[in-house]
Amino acid sequence: MQKVFITGGSGTVGSAFIEKYYDVYKFFSYSRNEKMQVALKRRFPNVEIILGAVEDKLSLLSNVTKIKPDIIIHAAALKHVDSAENSPIHAIKSNIIGSLNLIEAAVTNFVSSTVAISTDKACVADSNYGYTKALMEKMFLEAHTEVTKFNVCRFGNVSHSHGSVIPYWLALKSKNQPLPLTHEDMNRLMFSRHEAAELVNKAILDSQSEIQPFILSQKMKSVNMLKLAKLISNDIVNIGLRPGEKLNETLISEKEASHTFVDGKYIIVKQEKNQNSNLLVGEYSSNNVEFMNKEEMMSTIMEADEMLDRSLLETRVY
Secondary structure (H helix, E strand, O other), X not given: OOEEEEEOOOOHHHHHXXXXXXXXXXXXXXXXXXXXXXXXXXXXXXXXXEEOOOOOHHHHHHHHHHHOOOEEEEOOOOOOHHHHHHOHXXXXXXXXXXXXXXXXXXXXXXXXXXXXXXXXXXOOOOOHHHHHHHHHHHHHHHHOOOOOEEEEEEEOEEOOOOOOHHHHHHHHHHOOXXXXXXXXXXXXXXEOHHHHHHHHHHXXXXXXXXXXXXXXXXXXXXXXXXXXXXXXXXXXXEOOOOOOOOOOOEEEOHHHHOOEEEEOOEEEEOOOOOOOOOOOOOOEEOOOOOEOOHHHHHHHHHHHHHHHHHHHHHOOOO
């Protein structure tokens, strides 16, 4: 059984991956959040939990050296746009220096496959969070060799992630409080935590046959945030765009489109140009793709509601 070391392993993406592939890999979760690590261990007793931060190079290198993982999933990051705008130094330490520490630990220990979790905000970046993730992508692609492979998964919004808008709105609704909306024309590309886990596993499997580095993403539907909010509550307050926010996000840029290879629902960005027909024409953004209908949005809300209930239970102080 291959050993998988996950930074930020007790977060949404890490725990979703562990849940889906619990019987496939041997897991080691590396995270600074003790409460969430303990909750993860209670759900998945076979997972080894390690307290540590990616900014702590000594701790990270020591643990990777001791475990000698076959695969690393780099999910740890400062993820919120407004936090990164207010604390750029912390964003750099976590998202850039932490990623560099992870790269060096993986290279030093000849880890065969390392996959980083990125975001659509790294594409055509216009915020501190986006800038740091864009640099992380470039660092991973530069570090790639045939022996130690580094690839990237680029996400849209994971609809059930900790601190994301749907669980936040549901929590406010349960307290009869208004839902804050930054702009009625804001659209976001969205997919589920289960799809996120599958995308990461595909990157791991594809790295075995791909010689060159790649950015892996997938087709997603867009969600208009006003329509989504109205399905939860009619009590909505427009608070205006926060620093670093945009009305629409781009998953694949126009510049990258000629380097894309479309395989069913998956979109792979490679270094070489695609000379065939299975490629994107123009950018892929939340403004120009198919939107979720009411039933799809309701399904997403209901799944997020179930995740919120479990999250509140798991993070209770024992």
